[in-house]
Amino acid sequence: MAALTLALSKGRILEESLPLLARIGLDPAGDIDRLLRVPSRNRDVSLLIVRPADVPTYVEYGAADLGIVGKDVLMEHGGAALYEPLDLGIARCRLSVAAKKDGPRPDGVRRLRVATKYPEITRRHFAQKGEQVELIKLYGSMELAPLVGLADLIVDLVATGGTLKANGLVEIETICQVTSRLVVNKAAMKTKHAAIQTLLAQFAGAVRA
Ligand SMILES: Nc1ncnc2c1ncn2[C@@H]1O[C@H](COP(=O)(O)OP(=O)(O)OP(=O)(O)O)[C@@H](O)[C@H]1O
Numbered sequence: 555m556a557a558l559t560l561a562l563s564k565g566r567i568l569e570e571s572l573p574l575l576a577r578i579g580l581d582p583a584g585d586i587d588r589l590l591r592v593p594s595r596n597r598d599v600s601l602l603i604v605r606p607a608d609v610p611t612y613v614e615y616g617a618a619d620l621g622i623v624g625k626d627v628l629m630e631h632g633g634a635a636l637y638e639p640l641d642l643g644i645a646r647c648r649l650s651v652a653a654k655k656d657g658p659r660p661d662g663v664r665r666l667r668v669a670t671k672y673p674e675i676t677r678r679h680f681a682q683k684g685e686q687v688e689l690i691k692l693y694g695s696m697e698l699a700p701l702v703g704l705a706d707l708i709v710d711l712v713a714t715g716g717t718l719k720a721n722g723l724v725e726i727e728t729i730c731q732v733t734s735r736l737v738v739n740k741a742a743m744k745t746k747h748a749a750i751q752t753l754l755a756q757f758a759g760a761v762r763a
């Protein structure tokens with residue numbers, strides 16, 4: 555079998571991937587808290603532990619043959635350069651627009667300011683609605699922005715709604731549902747076809763189990 559490299563999103567997705575990986579013999583055979591490249595129990599597959607937002611880049615450039623990444627990250631990156639054959643159904647959440655409980659007060663003069671880690675998705679969302687907004691790129695803790703007057707709205711991930719509630723924010727619109735996806739490098743899908751198909755079938759079986 556051709557050797558394969560699988561890029562994993564560290565953090566929450568890695569945690570939720572571990573049971574799936576274990577089911578198909580791909581559990582890490584090394585310290586995933588320290589190592590960035592880790593062998594798996596299957597000697598033909600090695601694992602890369604990377605920041606979630608970097609997974610599409612590793613797979614697109616062929617540094618990894620496959621990757622596990624959130625749909626939110628794929629949509630922001632622009633997924634056209636990758637195959638996305640399988641929804642793994644893990645790290646389930648949604649991407650939503652939220653505001654302070656008393657809501658944004660458009661004054662008809664100033665554009666609404668929207669703070670987000672996802673400027674591309676946010677730009678497309680408001681453009682589709684014909685609304686002109688000012689985007690403010692943040693790298694985390696979006697919930698703070700409306701509280702301190704940095705933004706009128708945020709676009710962020712919501713799962714239980716606990717973080718929004720704790721910060722006195724309410725969800726006003728869902729943009730899309732999010733789960734993690736298995737993605738594949740387009741060239742590798744041809745050159746390592748048999749090995750990748752075998753792995754895809756194993757992942758699909760593990761998801762059904
Ligand atoms: N509350 C949540 N419930 C379920 N899935 C989530 C939740 N928050 C984020 N996710 C999913 O997990 C992915 C990674 O989130 P995580 O919080 O682990 O990393 P991050 O903070 O975005 O990454 P980085 O450490 O690079 O900033 C997201 O892209 C999304 O797909």
Ligand SMILES: O=P(O)(O)OC[C@H]1O[C@H](OP(=O)(O)OP(=O)(O)O)[C@H](O)[C@@H]1O
Pocket residue numbers: 566694695710711712713714715716717718
């Ligand atoms: O609706 P909830 O269940 O509260 O989940 C939503 C929160 O989860 C994510 O953050 P995370 O916990 O991953 O922390 P982060 O800010 O470090 O990414 C997201 O950015 C929200 O803040």
